[in-house]
Amino acid sequence: MSAGWRIEVDARRCIGSGSCVGMAQAHFRMESGLATPIAAAVEPTETVIDAAESCPVEAIAVRDDDGVLIAPA
Amino acid sequence: MPDVARVAARPYPFSPPDRLNLDPLYAELRRVEPLTRVRLPFGEEAWLATRYVDVRTVLGDARFSRAASVGRDEPRLTPRQIEGGILSMDPPGHTRLRRLVAKAFTARRVEQLRPRTRQIADELIDAMVTAGPPADLVEHFATPLPIQVICELLGVPFADRHLFHVWSEAIVSTTSLSPEQIHEYLDNLYRYIGELVQQRRREPTDDLICAMVRARDEHQDRFTEQEVVQLAAGLLAAGHETTVTQLPNFAYVLLTHPDQLARLRAEPARVPTAIEELMRYVPLGVASAFARYATEDIEVGGVLVRAGEPVIGSLSSANRDETVFADPDRLDLGRETNPHIGFGHGVHHCLGAQLARMELQVGIGTLVARLPELRIAVPEPELTWKSGMIVRGLARMPVTW
Numbered sequence: 001m002s003a004g005w006r007i008e009v010d011a012r013r014c015i016g017s018g019s020c021v022g023m024a025q026a027h028f029r030m031e032s033g034l035a036t037p038i039a040a041a042v043e044p045t046e047t048v049i050d051a052a053e054s055c056p057v058e059a060i061a062v063r064d065d066d067g068v069l070i071a072p073a
Numbered sequence: 074m075p076d077v078a079r080v081a082a083r084p085y086p087f088s089p090p091d092r093l094n095l096d097p098l099y100a101e102l103r104r105v106e107p108l109t110r111v112r113l114p115f116g117e118e119a120w121l122a123t124r125y126v127d128v129r130t131v132l133g134d135a136r137f138s139r140a141a142s143v144g145r146d147e148p149r150l151t152p153r154q155i156e157g158g159i160l161s162m163d164p165p166g167h168t169r170l171r172r173l174v175a176k177a178f179t180a181r182r183v184e185q186l187r188p189r190t191r192q193i194a195d196e197l198i199d200a201m202v203t204a205g206p207p208a209d210l211v212e213h214f215a216t217p218l219p220i221q222v223i224c225e226l227l228g229v230p231f232a233d234r235h236l237f238h239v240w241s242e243a244i245v246s247t248t249s250l251s252p253e254q255i256h257e258y259l260d261n262l263y264r265y266i267g268e269l270v271q272q273r274r275r276e277p278t279d280d281l282i283c284a285m286v287r288a289r290d291e292h293q294d295r296f297t298e299q300e301v302v303q304l305a306a307g308l309l310a311a312g313h314e315t316t317v318t319q320l321p322n323f324a325y326v327l328l329t330h331p332d333q334l335a336r337l338r339a340e341p342a343r344v345p346t347a348i349e350e351l352m353r354y355v356p357l358g359v360a361s362a363f364a365r366y367a368t369e370d371i372e373v374g375g376v377l378v379r380a381g382e383p384v385i386g387s388l389s390s391a392n393r394d395e396t397v398f399a400d401p402d403r404l405d406l407g408r409e410t411n412p413h414i415g416f417g418h419g420v421h422h423c424l425g426a427q428l429a430r431m432e433l434q435v436g437i438g439t440l441v442a443r444l445p446e447l448r449i450a451v452p453e454p455e456l457t458w459k460s461g462m463i464v465r466g467l468a469r470m471p472v473t474w
Contacts, residue, residue: 014182016412018133022420025135033412040148050168056427058179072179 003065005044007037007052013059020051020060027051034058079144082118085111085358085385086150087421090465091437092458093322095356097122099390100402107374111385116246118437119383120376125394125414127374130385133419137365137384138163142225148364149384150463152252158303160363160421173288173296174424177226177281183427186222190432191353193221194439202443206473207450215320215470219313219432227352228280229269230307237262241272241310247359249461264414270298281308312425317359318459318466320436323351325456325467326404327437332407335442337441344438347406351437354404354411356389358462363421388414408445444474 007027008021011034020028020035024047028035040046052060052071062071087096102123104110111121120128122128131137140163147154155161159170165372176182197217201208204235208214220238222232242252243258247354252257266282274290282305289296327334350405364383371378393401423429440447449456450471457468 017416017422017426018129018419021133022135023168030133047165047168050165050172053172054168054175056175056178056422056424066157066304072176 001041003044004040004041005048006040006063006067007042007048008040008061008063009035009037010059010061011036012037013057015057015059017056019054023054024048024051080110082110082112082155082191085113086123090136090359090458090460093326093355093465095389095393098385100395103390103394104142108376108378108384109405113148113360114137114364115152117148117383118150119385120373120378121122121361122374122384122386123390124374125397126393128388128391129414129418130373131365131384131386132414132417132421134371135164136368136371137303138364139421140166141366141368141381142364144368145383145429147294148385149358149362150247151255158307162422169295170300171420171424173285173301174281174304174308176426178426178428179282180427183431185430186226186428187435188220189225190222190435191439194218194435195443198439198443206365207471209474210324210470211317211321211467212233212469215324215436218436219316222428222432223309223312226281227305227309228273228278229266230284233265237309237319238313240265241314244307244310245314245460245462245464247463249459259400262306262310263302266309267298267302269352270302270305281305308425312428314430315425315464316429318437318464319351319355319357319433321467322355322357322465323348323433323437324440324447324472325470326351327441327447328447329453330404333404334441337406341438341442343407344434344441345430346408346411348433348437349411349413350404350406350408351433352415352430353392353398353408353411356392356465357414357415358389359463359465361385361387361389362463388417446474447472448474 014034016033027048029038048062049071052062059070063069087098107124108120110119122131122420139161143161152204156309197214201213218235240258243255270286273286277283285301290302364385366383367378367380370381395401416426450473459466
């Protein structure tokens with residue numbers, strides 16, 4: 001039914017600031033010092049947008065199910 | 074497990090700041106008592122975490138709260154209690170404010186400021202060379218460089234720097250200013266920014282303060298005027314006091330490690346790696362503060378921290394943790410694996426980290442490239458260090474070349 005979103009973290013860009021884990025702990029966790037999505041497919045939610053928009057190195061991408069980038073804008 | 078809770082709290086900081094040297098007690102605590110009781114000059118007793126893994130937990134785990142510090146007699150280095158603001162908030166309130174400005178400080182946006190930053194750095198060196206040695210690296214280079222950059226980013230007139238640079242000291246002062254002065258300076262700073270905000274509303278421009286004003290006016294229910302003013306003032310003050318202090322600190326460390334400086338001169342492409350190592354090695358803070366309050370019982374460093382107790386994470390100690398960094402007390406400008414937390418960790422990870430990195434890379438890179446004969450112009454004991462501040466730094470740094 002409802003279109004899902006996909007979240008990706010670019011490990012080459014991630015600096016492990018922990019910002020996304022603190023803002024959206026249901027969706028991100030730290031692994032070996034870097035952030036990783038808990039699940040790649042998520043229900044649309046503002047908190048993953050917050051995490052992508054606040055990432056200091058824009059390592060997080062949120063896409064709709066057509067692959068269109070939703071965040072960061 | 075020793076019953077550490079019964080041990081009397083140690084006064085913290087453990088000793089008066091000695092240049093950029095870290096008190097050896099941190100290393101001992103990491104080994105034998107990774108969570109210890111401390112009493113800061115003001116506020117209630119707290120736990121202090123000294124190991125890397127524990128400090129990251131305290132700063133990064135959502136069960137530790139900054140918002141819970143509100144209304145508590147927070148452990149602190151300054152007589153003044155932090156009155157609200159982004160550092161006293163948790164998500165989602167914190168996220169709402171952070172997103173208002175985060176975009177302007179991403180790596181991508183900061184990269185666009187690099188050519189202009191280089192130009193400013195070159196002009197400052199040109200002026201120093203024209204005037205001839207000696208010069209004060211603090212006054213003639215390290216102070217104007219970050220101030221000019223943050224002024225242009227925010228849209229604050231550089232010509233007013235003599236006003237707000239003085240007032241900004243209130244943010245980093247412990248005893249260098251009286252409590253009355255701190256209050257007065259902060260009032261002045263907020264009034265000054267408040268007037269700029271009003272002016273941007275009447276005459277829009279292309280800068281961050283104006284973007285903040287626009288966001289506030291488009292979403293009246295989302296941000297209060299006070300939040301916008303306080304955040305902009307914080308960006309202006311914290312956004313330059315830190316880099317103004319770290320640039321001479323880094324230059325001092327390099328000039329007192331001539332073999333490593335020589336390698337950097339030979340390979341200027343290594344400047345970014347060197348800056349990361351300097352961020353790890355130089356303890357900017359006299360001590361850490363901004364305690365996180367446990368919102369439930371949590372075990373940290375072998376101690377059960379009870380809900381409601383404050384825990385401070387020492388960034389400087391974490392950055393010297395021998396289980397993470399090989400030979401941690403050695404400066405190694407070529408250190409490849411360097412997950413330091415010099416900019417903090419978690420949701421409060423320094424908003425200006427990418428900007429500071431870029432400014433430090435340009436600042437140190439320019440000094441190294443333009444002044445190959447740079448050296449400190451006075452004997453080491455004659456260098457004067459700031460006191461009565463939360464940061465360590467040189468008051469003046471006479472140099473010649």
